[in-house]
Amino acid sequence: MxxxxxxxxxxxxxxxxxxxxxxxxxxxxxxxxxxxxxxxxxxxxxxxxxxxxxxxxxxxxxxxxxxxxxxxxxxxxxxxxxxxxxxxxxxxxxxxxxxxxxxxxxxxxxxxxxxxxxxxxxxxxxxxxxxxxxxxxxxxxxxxxxxxxxxxxxxxxxxxxxxxxxxxxxxxxxxxxxxxxxxxxxxxxxxxxxxxxxxxxxxxxxxxxxxxxxxxxxxxxxxxxxxxxxxxxxxxxxxxxxxxxxxxxxxxxxxxxxxxxxxxxxxxxxxxxxxxxxxxxxxxxxxxxxxxxxxxxxxxxxxxxxxxxxxxxxxxxxxxxxxxxxxxxxxxxxxxxxxxxFPVRTKPTASVPLGNPDQLAQEAARIEVQNGTTTTGLASQVASDLRSAGYNVVRFGNADRFDYAQTVLIVYNEKRYTLDSLKDRLHLTDAQVSRQAASSADVDLRIILGRNAVSQSPTPASPQ
The missing domain is CATH 3.40.630.190 (LCP protein)
Incomplete structure (x- = not known):
């Protein structure tokens, strides 16, 4: 002052x-x-x-x-x-x-x-x-x-x-x-x-x-x-x-x-x-x-x-x-x-290694994590891990159903750097990524965890 x-x-x-x-x-x-x-x-x-x-x-x-x-x-x-x-x-x-x-x-x-x-x-x-x-x-x-x-x-x-x-x-x-x-x-x-x-x-x-x-x-x-x-x-x-x-x-x-x-x-x-x-x-x-x-x-x-x-x-x-x-x-x-x-211009991802916290913060993509399995606390654990790595996870909870075999990433708004970083971190293929119109969605990216995420999880899931 x-x-x-x-x-x-x-x-x-x-x-x-x-x-x-x-x-x-x-x-x-x-x-x-x-x-x-x-x-x-x-x-x-x-x-x-x-x-x-x-x-x-x-x-x-x-x-x-x-x-x-x-x-x-x-x-x-x-x-x-x-x-x-x-x-x-x-x-x-x-x-x-x-x-x-x-x-x-x-x-x-x-x-x-x-x-x-x-x-x-x-x-x-x-x-x-x-x-x-x-x-x-x-x-x-x-x-x-x-x-x-x-x-x-x-x-x-x-x-x-x-x-x-x-x-x-x-x-x-x-x-x-x-x-x-x-x-x-x-x-x-x-x-x-x-x-x-x-x-x-x-x-x-x-x-x-x-x-x-x-x-x-x-x-x-x-x-x-x-x-x-x-x-x-x-x-x-x-x-x-x-x-x-x-x-x-x-x-x-x-x-x-x-x-x-x-x-x-x-x-x-x-x-x-x-x-x-x-x-x-x-x-x-x-x-x-x-x-x-x-x-x-x-x-x-x-x-x-x-x-x-x-x-x-x-x-x-x-x-x-x-x-x-x-x-x-x-x-x-x-x-x-x-x-x-404020039109968004995302930088080319090739210039920065994937998962860089500063770049993630600059893009500020809003991420929701949902549990599409019967494993209790999986969304909470993954959300915590992602936050610790610098991802902007704003919400987590349960998906619309609990029988997802594979993790799915839904893109509502194009946040290229965060998208590529999540694909790399979660080992997702292009087939596991879908795009939907934003409509009234209040997030940019939604992760729906499938059963394959349980085996990939580095630590046991804890109750929410």
Whole structure:
């Protein structure tokens, strides 16, 4: 976390200019987005082992840099794509965390194809939380991570929760609070936004805990920090609610991107100024990694940025037994959206040995293991073995029948590296692999264990 200690108005302005350089970095960050997964129940899901995350520690003092100084060396990022989870919190003065992440957007950058993507995740999406045998709104993941002492804290767990539910690696996070957002908009002189229709919010929250009537006229509006914050926060509008707010947030991000690019802020100023941002921004990216992303970001054109929102056509309103109003995901519809926004390009398998854990994690194929035999606990054992080897097994249980003589591998979505690795590990022939339309399947690959798997099992099967 960075400490903010502004000593003058000029320094504060420089810091907020920097925030938008970082915000631009966040926007065009990204990675391989490998499909979407929501689970209808967590009863049959065994939690993954804790994943090793990179923790951004205190930054060493660095020179601020002069405009004519050479650009600093950038730290290498993953060779293809990188994902960054942007979360926004409503932190009031004097409040102690942890805070719910009321804004959640997953950004992707592909430096090879020079494309970027962003997907907004509704805060009320009702999902399973890995490792804790519970379901809750996805915006509570950071809170539960803090409360349960997850390694790296709540934001590290928020990454894991998004990765678990989306089936996509999440490399880094950036957290921004709304106060920093507002100050930064003012520092860049405001932004221009086309408001598609008049906004009327009779219950917009005020800093003192009350409410006010907010009206924003339709048409092109020049917004200062206060108005821009109201525009992206309002949700009690005539229509749209949280999903309408997600669309407005993306609209503002694009406006900020355009303004930040026009400022042409020199990258060699980032390391020194980044330490002045204070608690308004927290990330597990290092300064040099931010530089690497910033340089790649400069190559992405506006027309090469894909947008998506998990909207009202992909969820169902539901009230929990204890009275909470949440959104239930429609998995098949969300999967199609994800496939459009984040097309998957699998690497040729010849370049990497089969079964490589890093490559398996990068492809993030969702695997289900089913027991098609009368051997008790076979699916549990095989699922455990596969997880230990780095495979993303999300569920195991019984098959539709128990007389399978040979193991069968069903492919719903083409995950070539994982498929080839499983064929090699389980000694499967092409005849034992079949492909089916994904339809509403919430996994990419399904293994149905046959009697031959019993003899191939390295250890006796234990009861589930």
């Amino acid at each position: 960075w400490d903010q200690r502004p000593t003058s108005q000029g320094r504060s302005a420089s810091a907020t200019h920097l925030l938008w350089s970082v915000f631009l970095v966040i926007f065009v960050s990204g990675g391989l987005f490998f499909g979407y997964l929501f689970y209808s129940s967590v009863r049959d899901i065994v939690a993954y082992a804790d994943l090793p995350f990179f923790f951004g520690g205190p930054l060493n003092p660095v020179h601020a840099g002069a405009p004519d100084e050479p650009q600093p060396a950038a730290e290498p990022l993953p060779p293809d794509q990188v994902n960054v989870l942007l979360v926004g919190i409503d932190r009031r003065e004097g409040e102690q965390g942890p805070w719910r992440t009321d804004t959640m957007i997953l950004f992707s950058l592909d430096p090879i194809s020079k494309t970027a993507s962003m997907l907004s995740i509704p805060r009320d999406l009702w999902v399973p939380l890995p490792g804790y045998n519970m379901q809750d709104r996805i915006n509570t993941a950071a809170v539960w991570g803090e409360m349960f002492g997850y390694p790296g804290g709540g934001l590290a767990y928020a990454k894991r929760a998004v990765q678990y539910n989306l089936g996509v690696p999440v490399d880094y996070y950036v957290r921004i609070d709304f106060a920093a957002f507002q100050k930064a908009i003012d520092a860049i002189g405001g932004i221009d936004v086309d408001v598609p229709e008049e906004i009327v919010d009779p219950e917009y929250p005020t800093p003192d805990g009350g409410t006010m009537r907010l009206v924003i006229k339709a048409g092109r509006q020049h917004m200062n920090g206060d108005l821009a914050l109201k525009y992206v926060r309002t949700r009690h509008t005539t229509k749209g609610g949280d999903i309408g707010r997600a669309r407005r947030q993306q609209q503002v991000i694009m406006a900020v991107r355009d303004k930040a690019l026009s400022l042409n802020y020199p990258l060699n100023r980032l390391p020194g100024l980044i330490q002045t941002l204070g608690e308004g921004v927290q990330t597990d990216l290092s300064i040099n990694q931010i530089l690497s992303i910033a340089r790649a970001a400069q190559q992405v054109q506006t027309q090469d940025i894909r947008h998506g929102v998990i909207d009202e056509t992909m969820v169902v309103d539901w009230t929990t037994p204890d009275g909470r109003m949440v959104l239930l995901p429609q998995r098949d519809k969300i999967r199609r959206l994800v496939s459009e926004i």
